[in-house]
Amino acid sequence: MTIGYNLATYLIERDGYAVIENFLSQSEIDELKNEAEKLIKNMPEESNRAVFNTVESEAKQNKDQYFLDSSDKISYFYEAGALGPNGELLVDPSVSLNKIGHALHELNPVFRKLTFCEQVKETAFQLGFQEPAVVQSMYIFKNPGIGSEVIAHQDASYLYTEPVKVIGFWIALEDATLENGCLWFARGSHKGGVHRRYIRNHDKKSDQLLVYTTPSPYYQKSSFLAAPVPKGSLVLIHGQVVHHSEPNKSQKSRHAYTFHIIETKNTKYSENNWLQPKNKPFAKLYEN
Ligand SMILES: O=C(O)CCC(=O)C(=O)O
Numbered sequence: 001m002t003i004g005y006n007l008a009t010y011l012i013e014r015d016g017y018a019v020i021e022n023f024l025s026q027s028e029i030d031e032l033k034n035e036a037e038k039l040i041k042n043m044p045e046e047s048n049r050a051v052f053n054t055v056e057s058e059a060k061q062n063k064d065q066y067f068l069d070s071s072d073k074i075s076y077f078y079e080a081g082a083l084g085p086n087g088e089l090l091v092d093p094s095v096s097l098n099k100i101g102h103a104l105h106e107l108n109p110v111f112r113k114l115t116f117c118e119q120v121k122e123t124a125f126q127l128g129f130q131e132p133a134v135v136q137s138m139y140i141f142k143n144p145g146i147g148s149e150v151i152a153h154q155d156a157s158y159l160y161t162e163p164v165k166v167i168g169f170w171i172a173l174e175d176a177t178l179e180n181g182c183l184w185f186a187r188g189s190h191k192g193g194v195h196r197r198y199i200r201n202h203d204k205k206s207d208q209l210l211v212y213t214t215p216s217p218y219y220q221k222s223s224f225l226a227a228p229v230p231k232g233s234l235v236l237i238h239g240q241v242v243h244h245s246e247p248n249k250s251q252k253s254r255h256a257y258t259f260h261i262i263e264t265k266n267t268k269y270s271e272n273n274w275l276q277p278k279n280k281p282f283a284k285l286y287e288n
């Protein structure tokens with residue numbers, strides 16, 4: 001590891017994010033990428049395919065029970081341009097996916113092993129987590145030419161606890177560059193509270209199962225700094241820091257594995273969050 005935990009903790013407090021290079025070795029990267037390839041080979045039948053796009057189809061996504069149901073499954077989310085009206089693939093399967101989620105850390109042995117490894121536990125411990133739980137995980141593809149933008153957001157809008165204590169572990173499995181859609185951060189934006197929330201809709205007459213509490217605030221492009229990182233890097237993302245990524249217009253993919261941990265000690269996990277524990281509590285990081 002090229003930066004120590006004291007520095008990482010300091011940077012997260014100052015900027016809202018920190019990069020730890022060489023968090024994964026090449027063989028660990030290969031293991032995760034090979035496993036993702038196997039998952040692609042097992043993709044669902046046409047009739048069970050869903051699109052994930054944060055830009056055009058907020059409303060569509062809200063209606064989408066598929067998203068809600070993915071919390072305890074290995075579900076596949078496609079790029080908007082990848083599927084025809086009947087779920088038929090319009091592009092090669094290897095570049096069709098936006099992401100796979102949200103329970104890889106529970107259900108897939110390879111992703112489980114990495115998520116609950118000593119290095120991850122040590123990182124959470126150094127960041128001051130006392131009883132962290134892993135709540136969700138995603139394999140993000142950001143495929144060449146088709147990988148869509150992720151609009152500016154705070155992770156705490158989705159994974160709200162009181163008080164707020166959520167950290168994203170975002171691990172680059174390929175070099176993330178300006179060209180292929182690296183992360184961008186509004187430095188210091190984690191200090192201004194949670195700007196809006198994404199919650200379960202209590203209006204049972206509405207066909208929107210999930211809603212934002214307010215429209216997205218306007219975030220000035222000029223306040224964001226790019227965070228290009230080499231493969232193997234861990235980017236630690238404070239739950240309140242505003243971040244986004246551009247579409248991938250390059251010829252190179254930008255695979256990443258990401259998961260989120262919350263503090264469970266002396267916090268309350270919001271019952272309004274889209275993601276709720278089903279049948280069993282969230283997996284405690286130190287006990288697995
Ligand atoms: O990979 C991306 O482009 C966005 C990921 C993200 O927002 C997250 O992991 O919290």
Ligand SMILES: [Fe+2]
Pocket residue numbers: 153154155168243
């Ligand atoms: Fe995020």
